[in-house]
Amino acid sequence: MIESLLVANRGEIARRIIRTARRLGVRTIAVHSDIDAGLPFVTEADEAVEIGPAAPAESYRNAERVLAAAVRTGAAAIHPGYGFLSENAAFARRVREAGLVWVGPDPDVIDLMGDKINARNAVAATGMPVAPGTLDPVTDEAAAVEAADTVGYPLMVKASAGGGGMGMGIAHDEAELRKQYGGVSGFAARMFGDPGILLERYYPAARHIEVQILGLADGTVVALGERNCSVQRRNQKLVEESPSPDLDPGLRARMLTAAVEAGKAVGYRNAGTVECLVHGEQGAQDFVFLEMNTRLQVEHPVTEAVYGIDLVEEQLRVASGLPPSTDLTGLQPHGHAVEFRVNAEDPIRFLPGPGAVTRWEEPVGLPGVRVDSGYAEGTKVTPAYDSLMAKLIVHADTREEALTRAREALAAFAVSGPKNNLPFFTELLDEPTFTDGTYTTSIVAKMR
Structure with a gap:
């Protein structure tokens, strides 16, 4: 070590x-x-x-x-x-x-997967499904309009070099495409130094599902289940859970296998996440590759909870050339976990609301409840950084028990000073499509 x-x-x-x-x-x-x-x-x-x-x-x-x-x-x-x-x-x-x-993974792998188009082409070569889209970066508006006729509307307009939900827009027709192209391309040039655009078919009623992979020091790549990250505002995740509810078991198995094969194909080492979109209803579901994050995800604690492991320890062991702490190839999940991102933002429009923390009371003494926090009473949330203050993670034997536990934990979590989105989560737990597990990435927009 x-x-x-x-x-x-x-x-x-x-x-x-x-x-x-x-x-x-x-x-x-x-x-x-x-x-x-x-x-x-x-x-x-x-x-x-x-x-x-x-x-x-x-x-x-x-x-x-x-x-x-x-x-x-x-x-x-x-x-x-x-x-x-x-x-x-x-x-x-x-x-x-x-x-x-x-x-972390090899720098060459970071480069490959950091470009959405190169990543998409690389995983497609392994047999993983990808959405219809452009094979090369689109670098001018006229070319974007021409490519859109082939790909078909509606479209996602994405910064090729972007990630984490940044640099994205939706176009339902040519007029929207022209508007989105200029905005996304300009944002991409400023933020990532690359104005290149990927056009990809947009699935309006989809689930955002990601597979946690871990490339071990001996070259083995394992999948540690999947997470549903469909509760989002402005393409940024708010709630994640594992296992994903309302997911066809056969499709889950195919996704995990495809993610492992993609990791093997690029010689992946350390922790990474293969993100996908699942579209269709039970019995007719399918998935397409979205992107790969070559790092530890914000939502990694839900995987830790259901698999009983410490992903940071496994990262350090891989980086040290050591075997994993346990046999990960046959590790089975237990129970259900949900994570809530507690942000310094208002719970209605989700606009940032930084400020001095005058009260910070985390839920304590509740079984199956974990809080990963960055702040405490007397500290200050500043506008210089992301609004994430803490993550509330709950784990129980069943999803129903986990949601019940979440209600109790949210009621016991008190933050004063900065604005916070805790009230939104309480509202979410009463939303029928969330409680029955059939929600898609449109859930927050429908609630607001």
């Missing part, structure tokens, strides 16, 4: 990685911006280094400063968490060139 680890992230995911590293006896180093100095992850690490001001480009996304902190503190490895530098292949290469261990 590596002896020391720099966590190149912040908030709840930094705390979560530090917690596992401490349990394994690994020395931890936190890097932080100046305004994050008072957050729990900074004080919980064995050592902390301030690397710059609030702007991510000057701190958490600044590869030079992160690497300098790693070298100065004698870190043996870097764990990027999610977001920021986690899917930056150039940074991963520099970590390795500096003689440090990169806790």
